[in-house]
Amino acid sequence: MDFNYSPAETEFRLSLRAWLADALPKGWGETVFLPSDEHEQAMFRLDWERKLYAGGWAGINWPKEYGGRGATLIERGIFAEEMARARAPEPINVIGHNLTGTTILAHGTEAQKKRFLPKILSTEEVWCQGFSEPNAGSDLASVRTRAELKGDKFIVNGQKIWTSFGQYSQWCFALVRTNPNVPKHKGLSFLLIDMKSPGITLRPLRQISGEYEFNETFFDNVEVPAENIVGDIDGGWKIAMTTLTYERGPEDALGRQIRFKQELDQLLRTLVRHQRGAGHAIDEPAVRQKLAKSIAEIEIVRLNALRSFSKLESGGDRGADASMTKLYWSHAAQNMYEVAMDALGPIAPLSGSDPQAAALGKFQMSWFQSKAFTIYSGSSEIQRNIIGERVLGLPR
Amino acid sequence: MNFAFDEEQVSLGDTVARLLADHPALVGPDLDQAAPTVWQALAELGLFMLLVPEEQGGAGLAPIDLTLAVEALGGSLAPAGVIATLLATDLIVQHGTPAQRDTLLPQIAGGDLRFAVALYEADRDFDPATLGAAVDGGVLNASKIAVADAAAAQMLLVIARGRDGMGCYLVPADVAGVTITPHEDIDPTAGLCAVRFDGVKLDESALLGAPGLAIARLIDTAASLHAALLTGIASRMLDTAIEYAKTREQFGQPIGSFQALKHRCADMAVSLDSARSATYYAVWAASENASDRARAASMAKAYAGDVARQICNEAIQLHGGMGFTWDLALHRFLRRAKVIEHAFGSTAWHNERLLQETLAMLAAEDEAGRAAA
Known part of the structure; x- marks a missing residue:
């Protein structure tokens, strides 16, 4: 156990820090912020991802041969810390990086790796995820979107839902039914689908935050080249489980922790300055206890991720541990935004551009958004089943 | 950067746990059953010489090397004098005069003090x-x-x-x-x-x-190692609860198959794992005298205190009526955890300290930012 960094790791940190100071707009996080319009913000974030790529900071621990930096998970941890410190924008192509890329690295053919991985890193191709359906949520294996192999093409028909960033995506990976006559887990395949294919329609879905991040996606006789399958035909469940392990894993958690830490720090700074009575909002004793608990929980999201990295670096398996990671960060963050609302006191309901709203309404927006954390990537109830059965060995 | 214990640290934890398992009276239901030979057995194992520098006849280890051993002390309800002696050893090593070190450390190493x-x-x-x-x-x-x-x-x-x-x-x-x-x-x-x-x-x-310096180190090291005692207790209680959930049957099936219990066990496992992350980091920070030592210590003690309380309470609940009996002895862990929760700063006190340390850190960052601009 040693949290000291090697000279090479420190060099990595310092060169990243210097690059960030140059790359972010002047006054970033102090006087200059993300655009408030949802679409403009998405464009800004995509632009930021291209900048990271151009600077050599995309795919930190991906192999060099596919455009990555070939660094260690420890350096990936440093990357996250520095992004938090610089208050850097969150990427949009997280699904491409954390899910498509990792799944193709684990199960894709050499041709698929060469074709898809570099364009994820360069943000030429943004990805979305086609797993959930209106009738297949927690019971994911019951997906009904049908893919029939005809000649050298799959013909795909059906509907996916909660397709985040579908409107910005060039590609989608989807779990589809290739065989309806076998037990439900055994008739699924994992396809890579070009979103420009004729027959795909997106319908935006509005979220409780008022935003339109996710969509319904309809497939009407969509043709997908047969070589765009990952793994075997009818062998898609295993591939999807790999995807989910990464979706719930420590890299994902650490990426999110960057934002939670930034917003918690911003909350504390706001409370220190915000006058209330003869003192400041930070002085409220009941709130101080809750703030401290959130400080601990958000810090522990990071420590848990680093601990998982060390397990993985020494050859440990990815597995049900990922469910523990996801269950923890989602509730920690949700609690934190509730505490933020508590701490803001009388101005808590004021949002958006109201002149009395704190931090341009960021805490209110994040509070709404946080309600999804314990639902997507597998609801907390599903994670608890997995932990109970596969980590603790409790009977089904 | 490596957030894993090495083989020797793991093996030391296992050795201490096995030794303490040979003294079942430590975790028996009755409060007057002493295990008078435990101290001597731990001394013969060499536990008390581990933190003593080599020049005074010890092994020259740091608190982080003993973390898993301290968890084992917690989970086995070892006598409180053991941890107090380890804390005093650390303090004498770090802050003692040459005369204090030469007089006291050899006695400690032999288990005589x-x-x-x-x-x-x-x-x-x-x-x-x-x-x-x-x-x-x-x-x-x-x-x-x-x-x-x-x-x-x-x-x-x-x-x-x-x-x-x-x-x-x-x-x-x-x-x-x-x-x-x-x-x-x-x-x-x-x-x-x-x-x-x-x-x-x-x-x-x-x-x-x-004055001032030694007490600060004592509080931080004590809070970190008491957090480890608490994760040790919580771990033992969770293991006991899960074992019971697998074997106890009601409605014709093991009660652990019911989501009402399975999900709470999952929550406990996640809480415990998280308390360990905070605790291990805090003990490392104390060992290295890291700049965030106080913050890490308070985070660990407050967090592990909450988690041990949650797991002790839930473990008793999960055992139903049996959990409330004297003879099952779950009350021993409940009692000790509550004593440790109030030793070297309560959860509320450490939470307040954690907040103050964090605000000071942010203010220093802002100050550095202004100086650079």
Whole structure:
């Protein structure tokens, strides 16, 4: 156990820090912020991802041969810390990086790796995820979107839902039914689908935050080249489980922790300055206890991720541990935004551009958004089943 | 950067756990069953020489090397004097004069010097700065409570205000003016005592380290290692609960198959794992005297305190009526966890300290940012 960094790791940190100071707009996080319009913000974030790529900071621990930096998970941890410190924008192509890329690295053919991985890193191709359906949520294996192999093409028909960033995506990976006559887990395949294919329609879905991040996606006789399958035909469940392990894993958690830490720090700074009575909002004793608990929980999201990295670096398996990671960060963050609302006191309901709203309404927006954390990537109830059965060995 | 224990650290934890398992009275239901040979067995194993530097006949290890061993002490309800002695050892190693080190450390290494820490007072809070104990003209007057294992100790580490601030004083338990009276309390096996110091004469060599500095290290190291005792207790209680959930049947099936219990077990497992992350980091920060030592210590103690409380309560609930029986002995862990929760700062006190440390860190960052601009 040693949290000291090697000279090479420190060099990595310092060169990243210097690059960030140059790359972010002047006054970033102090006087200059993300655009408030949802679409403009998405464009800004995509632009930021291209900048990271151009600077050599995309795919930190991906192999060099596919455009990555070939660094260690420890350096990936440093990357996250520095992004938090610089208050850097969150990427949009997280699904491409954390899910498509990792799944193709684990199960894709050499041709698929060469074709898809570099364009994820360069943000030429943004990805979305086609797993959930209106009738297949927690019971994911019951997906009904049908893919029939005809000649050298799959013909795909059906509907996916909660397709985040579908409107910005060039590609989608989807779990589809290739065989309806076998037990439900055994008739699924994992396809890579070009979103420009004729027959795909997106319908935006509005979220409780008022935003339109996710969509319904309809497939009407969509043709997908047969070589765009990952793994075997009818062998898609295993591939999807790999995807989910990464979706719930420590890299994902650490990426999110960057934002939670930034917003918690911003909350504390706001409370220190915000006058209330003869003192400041930070002085409220009941709130101080809750703030401290959130400080601990958000810090522990990071420590848990680093601990998982060390397990993985020494050859440990990815597995049900990922469910523990996801269950923890989602509730920690949700609690934190509730505490933020508590701490803001009388101005808590004021949002958006109201002149009395704190931090341009960021805490209110994040509070709404946080309600999804314990639902997507597998609801907390599903994670608890997995932990109970596969980590603790409790009977089904 | 490596957030994993090495083989020797893991093996030390296993060895201590196995040794303590040979003393089943430690975790038996009754509160008057002593395990008098445990101290000697731990001494023969060499536990007390581990933190002692090589020049005084020890192994020269750091607290982080003992983390898993301390978890084992917690989970086995080892006598409180063991952890007090390890804390005193660390303090003498870090802050002792050459004379104090040469006199005391060899005795400690051999297991011949057992410590108790006299910190709290009935009319003060958890903040050491508020204590009333005072050393004036070389004379100590103090009335301490909840001094764990004091009756078995040869040496008392007393926190009192001296001429130059709050200091740690080494006071032999058998000198004139020291009166040790066992409390009646929720965990008699922790050996909590009231200790009075009436006009106890101290010589120059009694003061350990610089006032202010030594007490700060004691609080941080104690909070971190007490967090490890708590994760040890929580781990043992969770294992017991899961075992029971797998074997106890109701409605024709093991109760662990019901989501109402399975999901709570999952939550407990995640909480425990998270408490361990905070605790292991805090013990490392104390070992290295890292700049965030105090913040890490308070985070670990507060968090592990909450988690141990949750898991002890849930484990009893999951056992149903059996959980409330004396004979199943779950109450032993409940009792000890509550005593440790209130030792070296409560959850609320550490939470407040964590917030203050964090705000100070942010203010320093902002200051550095302004200086750079």
